Amino acid sequence: MSAASDQNAATVPAAKATDPTATPMIEIANVSKSFGQTQVLRNVSLTVNRSEVVCLIGPSGSGKSTLLRCINFLETYDAGEIRIEGRLVGYTEETPRRRVPNRQLRELRRNVGMVFQHFNLWPHMTALENVAEALVQVRGLPAAEAKSRAEAVLTRVGLAERMHAYPNRLSGGQQQRVAIARVVAMEPHVILFDEPTSALDPELVGEVLQVMRDLAADGMTMVVVTHEMGFAAHVADRVAFLDGGRIVEYGTPTHVFHESAEPRVRQFLQTYHERNSF
Amino acid sequence: MSAASDQNAATVPAAKATDPTATPMIEIANVSKSFGQTQVLRNVSLTVNRSEVVCLIGPSGSGKSTLLRCINFLETYDAGEIRIEGRLVGYTEETPRRRVPNRQLRELRRNVGMVFQHFNLWPHMTALENVAEALVQVRGLPAAEAKSRAEAVLTRVGLAERMHAYPNRLSGGQQQRVAIARVVAMEPHVILFDEPTSALDPELVGEVLQVMRDLAADGMTMVVVTHEMGFAAHVADRVAFLDGGRIVEYGTPTHVFHESAEPRVRQFLQTYHERNSF
Amino acid sequence: MSFTVLANNLPFLLKGAGMTIAVSLAGILLGQIIGALTCVMRLSGGRAGDLVGAVYVSFFRGVPLLIQLLLIYYMLPLIGINVPPLVAAIAALGLASGAYVSEIYRGALNAIPHGQSEAALALGFSESRIWRRILLPQAFRISIPALVNELILLLKASSLISVVGVAELTRVSQTAAATTYRHLEMYAMAGLIYLVINGCLALLGSYAERRLKTA
Amino acid sequence: DTLANVKAAGVLKVATEMQFPPFDMIEGETYKGIDRELIDEVAKEMGVKAEYLDLPWTSVLPGLEAKKFDLVIAPVTITKERMARYAFTIPISEATAALMKRAGDASITKPEDINGKKVGGGKGTSQLAQIKEFAAAKGLKVEFKEYVDSNQSYAELAAGRVDASVNSLPNLSYAAAQRPDTFGVVLPPFGKPTYFSWVGRKGEEDASLVAAVNEALAKINKDGRMAAIHKKWLGATSELPTTVPEPSF
Amino acid sequence: MDMDLISRYGPSLLSGFGMTVLCWASGTALGIVIGFVIALLQRLGWAPLNAVLRAYIEVVRGTPFLVQLFLLYYGGPSFGLQLEATSAGIVGLGIYGSAYFAEIFRGGFLAVPRGYVEAAESLGMPPGAILRRIVMPTMLVQILPTLVNMMIILTKETVVLSLLTVPELMYEAQTMAAETFASFETIFVMAVFYWLLVEVLSRLARRVEARLTHYLSAKPGTTA
Numbered sequence A, B: 001m002s003a004a005s006d007q008n009a010a011t012v013p014a015a016k017a018t019d020p021t022a023t024p025m026i027e028i029a030n031v032s033k034s035f036g037q038t039q040v041l042r043n044v045s046l047t048v049n050r051s052e053v054v055c056l057i058g059p060s061g062s063g064k065s066t067l068l069r070c071i072n073f074l075e076t077y078d079a080g081e082i083r084i085e086g087r088l089v090g091y092t093e094e095t096p097r098r099r100v101p102n103r104q105l106r107e108l109r110r111n112v113g114m115v116f117q118h119f120n121l122w123p124h125m126t127a128l129e130n131v132a133e134a135l136v137q138v139r140g141l142p143a144a145e146a147k148s149r150a151e152a153v154l155t156r157v158g159l160a161e162r163m164h165a166y167p168n169r170l171s172g173g174q175q176q177r178v179a180i181a182r183v184v185a186m187e188p189h190v191i192l193f194d195e196p197t198s199a200l201d202p203e204l205v206g207e208v209l210q211v212m213r214d215l216a217a218d219g220m221t222m223v224v225v226t227h228e229m230g231f232a233a234h235v236a237d238r239v240a241f242l243d244g245g246r247i248v249e250y251g252t253p254t255h256v257f258h259e260s261a262e263p264r265v266r267q268f269l270q271t272y273h274e275r276n277s278f
Numbered sequence C: 001m002s003f004t005v006l007a008n009n010l011p012f013l014l015k016g017a018g019m020t021i022a023v024s025l026a027g028i029l030l031g032q033i034i035g036a037l038t039c040v041m042r043l044s045g046g047r048a049g050d051l052v053g054a055v056y057v058s059f060f061r062g063v064p065l066l067i068q069l070l071l072i073y074y075m076l077p078l079i080g081i082n083v084p085p086l087v088a089a090i091a092a093l094g095l096a097s098g099a100y101v102s103e104i105y106r107g108a109l110n111a112i113p114h115g116q117s118e119a120a121l122a123l124g125f126s127e128s129r130i131w132r133r134i135l136l137p138q139a140f141r142i143s144i145p146a147l148v149n150e151l152i153l154l155l156k157a158s159s160l161i162s163v164v165g166v167a168e169l170t171r172v173s174q175t176a177a178a179t180t181y182r183h184l185e186m187y188a189m190a191g192l193i194y195l196v197i198n199g200c201l202a203l204l205g206s207y208a209e210r211r212l213k214t215a
Numbered sequence D: 001d002t003l004a005n006v007k008a009a010g011v012l013k014v015a016t017e018m019q020f021p022p023f024d025m026i027e028g029e030t031y032k033g034i035d036r037e038l039i040d041e042v043a044k045e046m047g048v049k050a051e052y053l054d055l056p057w058t059s060v061l062p063g064l065e066a067k068k069f070d071l072v073i074a075p076v077t078i079t080k081e082r083m084a085r086y087a088f089t090i091p092i093s094e095a096t097a098a099l100m101k102r103a104g105d106a107s108i109t110k111p112e113d114i115n116g117k118k119v120g121g122g123k124g125t126s127q128l129a130q131i132k133e134f135a136a137a138k139g140l141k142v143e144f145k146e147y148v149d150s151n152q153s154y155a156e157l158a159a160g161r162v163d164a165s166v167n168s169l170p171n172l173s174y175a176a177a178q179r180p181d182t183f184g185v186v187l188p189p190f191g192k193p194t195y196f197s198w199v200g201r202k203g204e205e206d207a208s209l210v211a212a213v214n215e216a217l218a219k220i221n222k223d224g225r226m227a228a229i230h231k232k233w234l235g236a237t238s239e240l241p242t243t244v245p246e247p248s249f
Numbered sequence E: 001m002d003m004d005l006i007s008r009y010g011p012s013l014l015s016g017f018g019m020t021v022l023c024w025a026s027g028t029a030l031g032i033v034i035g036f037v038i039a040l041l042q043r044l045g046w047a048p049l050n051a052v053l054r055a056y057i058e059v060v061r062g063t064p065f066l067v068q069l070f071l072l073y074y075g076g077p078s079f080g081l082q083l084e085a086t087s088a089g090i091v092g093l094g095i096y097g098s099a100y101f102a103e104i105f106r107g108g109f110l111a112v113p114r115g116y117v118e119a120a121e122s123l124g125m126p127p128g129a130i131l132r133r134i135v136m137p138t139m140l141v142q143i144l145p146t147l148v149n150m151m152i153i154l155t156k157e158t159v160v161l162s163l164l165t166v167p168e169l170m171y172e173a174q175t176m177a178a179e180t181f182a183s184f185e186t187i188f189v190m191a192v193f194y195w196l197l198v199e200v201l202s203r204l205a206r207r208v209e210a211r212l213t214h215y216l217s218a219k220p221g222t223t224a
């Protein structure tokens, strides 16, 4: 853990970002989205390279979760384009655009994992079954193999002992780790995290951080919505700051957290810096 | 905001704790609790004085939420005593003890608010209705008055605009603020918070911190389970560290966060300190 | 006297009970399948699917079972489809019960948070697998009390299949009563047999309820 | 036509509700009764075999119309209304309406004694219509209770909710004979002579079948087989017309 | 369809239908009330009481309505319960339905997430208010279709009342069938009347359901 945190967070992404051979994993171009009257995303553009970790931060209601949900098309977007590995998400390439058939959406989602803020564990399955289920149903593994892979992943997130408990018998942090394990076990190309550490104690945050670093080292691309600035600073290659449905700041953690000229960003971070200098 | 954060967190509680006239608001003595075979709380003792803010921290599964739920008897406890304002919680004074009638429990709970980790908002009521409901049903306010008080509290937590939305149309942070507003509007004597900031962005954390400080200044007693050490350091008069169902460290934030001799506590905080010094 | 009458007729009553159980079981199975499929079609088959399902439910809940039986048995032959009595009986029971079961499931699905199917979608589950593995099992668990109600009602409604000439329990007991003029004894006997069968169904239900409980 | 089909197949499919002793009943699993024995004779005359179907009354007439079988051998009273819809055979038994009382009830010894009492009967049956007519003609004050199922009016009689039940004499005699400690028939029957017949479909297609059945019945009547059957089940015989009688109501 | 039949039997069929609706509505209301009370009593968790209620439910569900009705009507007087046919029919229907309704409500209670109740409890809400304001609305969303199922089933159980000489639809239709032997027409008339009643009921229920569920943003199982 200490070896990892010794790294200078700012240098790693700089190296990656300038690599000319890197093809973008996720390209978001001019995406807008409204719920009825209220516009939640306004012309958002963002590129995430292969193996890059991008954190989305910003005030409550700024559209972070919505943007994340648009990436795997759990939410439709009204205008603009989202591409994953070059393929347009949710729509066919023709104009006027139409929705792709569900089968195509499914293929995309197979490679794009998502960890939900509210975990969304299935209450009728034990922790182990929650993790093994998709391995059988989506990846088509035999039950025994799925089970042993699920066991391995759950052990890795420290849940070897509560593997056979149903979600409502697990503490908040335990549930969250099951949710993470469920996605990691699927070995997707991209993982989207919606506040993956909100129910975790600091120690576990450290462990999840380590899990994510390992994943990043294995070439996993990740988009992470988080309120833990410390977490963002350490895991992210790039940080995007959303406010009122717009990306108002984007850059390395060092840049966003310490050098930003945007008054909104400075104000946002102020209380945080104050609180955590004790 | 800056005025509040100028205060030295460590000096305030010291003054309160030595005040001899302070009668304890909550007294927890030798409380134990098991779920079937697994013992979750072991001989926990803790005293919370009037107007004091105590934070419970500790690793996942250590029993923080369970302890909190025992305080307002949402969970029965097997042994020991919990007293609020001198009255034994949940049981009659006689031995062998028996449960008190529900009416008495209700009176107690009227004065002990609780903010849940999963919010538990009622899905069939708007944000406003969620807040106004108990004012009518419990405090007996006329509907119009309940509504205007609910509006005032929701405005205070920054939700003036999304007041008429149903919970499933609100972002995570918005839901959490409704949950807080629902309790604060009732003006209880004690508020129990289970991770009140888990879905909040840093700015809102600062605001909730401010709300809690105001409450504390008004004489509110609070017990807060949190994973945000910065938050704990700033809001708490005392911090209790739970591990494996035991309180292993207790004292002022300065003491727990910086001076603790307990290896478990030091280890727990290590990654946090590392992560947040950026 | 009345004991010998009972003893003489008991074998026939039991045979009728056997027929009742067999036809009801087949009807129940068919009803569960049709019910689940109808519910899925109404909720995810778009507007057309919803409409077809709604018409089906409206007809099979709205028109008395007796009449459905007569329609299937007597009307279908008029358009050239001749169904044997047993098939007509099972089909009518299954179709009627399917309409009720689909509504039970539809209600239960309202109680399942949307996030759960989202989680499955995000993992790449196909819609059919989400239904099979996430939604229907939970709907089933939530609905057990209502489903057991439905099973018991179906079992009792099966007494109507005698109109297509199937000799089930009620019919046999009526015949025995009419011949012996021992109405009270025969009906009491039949009632007792129904009570026992239904008791078994209820026991099965509470066993399933306990088994599937996760809290 | 239907007769030709029946002859070709060698079976005459008939249906009734086998809950109407002594005409139709099941003992154990065997179909017995007057209708059974008569139709067996008729089938013999026609050179075919009878195949019996037991159906609840609700589905007997629809089944006939849907051609699931060819003849209803339940004993049915002829009325004008019914004639308009179905073809009736010549009578198979007399069906004069009579009353039944509780076994020990000395207050009723003749039909007129029902004055001031309660009488139960099958709703819509001709026997009920006849007793109403009878009561009106004699100026009797009678409270009538109408049941969907005649059997139930017997149960009501036994339970004391009504004082008499109206039905056809053969049915009542048989019921009283089965439970002599409970029921007794009030003699003589009060009604005009009426008869039971069987029912076939109307129309050209079926005319020849009904005619053939009538022919067979007439023959059985003439040579005394019918009387023997009546004697066996009812303990008495009666003269039956050999043509379809004109319904009196 | 014979127009003559309609003009002759129309009025009595209509009055029979009116009677059917009356008996059904009162019996159902009674059944719902009794069933709800039973489900509430079960929540007290008092074992002896639960055993009694369980037995009541199983016996009432397990035996045919006809048998219960006869027991009530013919057996009632020996316990001093002298009911005339229509009241006996309504009471019988209520008792019969109550067992099923009780189970539906019990299932509904079980499916209400514990957290909703805990939140209300921790605010000090009295049980009555929790029931009315929190549990019932969330529960109704789930059980409404099932409740409607049961009400529909009871519409058809009313035919049994004809055996007690209650002049409801079946009783009147029987007259037409017996007098004219027009069995198909009788069946058809019955089908239309019952279908009508059920359709009106379902449509009303659909409205109520739409109101109850308007806060659910998406149907389960649908793709975003």
Ligand SMILES: Nc1ncnc2c1ncn2[C@@H]1O[C@H](COP(=O)(O)OP(=O)(O)OP(=O)(O)O)[C@@H](O)[C@H]1O
Binding pocket: A035, A038, A040, A058, A059, A060, A061, A062, A063, A064, A065, A066, A067, B162, B168, B169, B170, B171, B172, B173, B174, B199, B200, B201, E217
């Ligand atoms: N289904 C919906 N219908 C209408 N409005 C919605 C819906 N979902 C979200 N919103 C609104 O859209 C805005 C953006 O929501 P979103 O969940 O993306 O915020 P967020 O940035 O994730 O906030 P938080 O940090 O609090 O989770 C909010 O104001 C929210 O109330």
Ligand SMILES: Nc1ncnc2c1ncn2[C@@H]1O[C@H](COP(=O)(O)OP(=O)(O)OP(=O)(O)O)[C@@H](O)[C@H]1O
Binding pocket: A162, A168, A169, A170, A171, A172, A173, A174, A199, A200, A201, B035, B038, B040, B058, B059, B060, B061, B062, B063, B064, B065, B066, B067
């Ligand atoms: N209903 C239950 N049945 C059985 N075990 C339970 C139940 N509820 C909680 N537990 C177990 O009790 C232990 C303590 O749970 P608790 O929720 O108090 O932890 P916590 O300290 O709040 O953890 P977190 O920080 O992750 O929320 C955990 O190991 C949990 O799995």
Ligand SMILES: [Mg+2]
Binding pocket: A064, A065, A066, A117, A194, B171, B172, B173
């Ligand atoms: Mg969010």
Ligand SMILES: [Mg+2]
Binding pocket: A171, A172, A173, B064, B065, B066, B117, B194
């Ligand atoms: Mg917790």
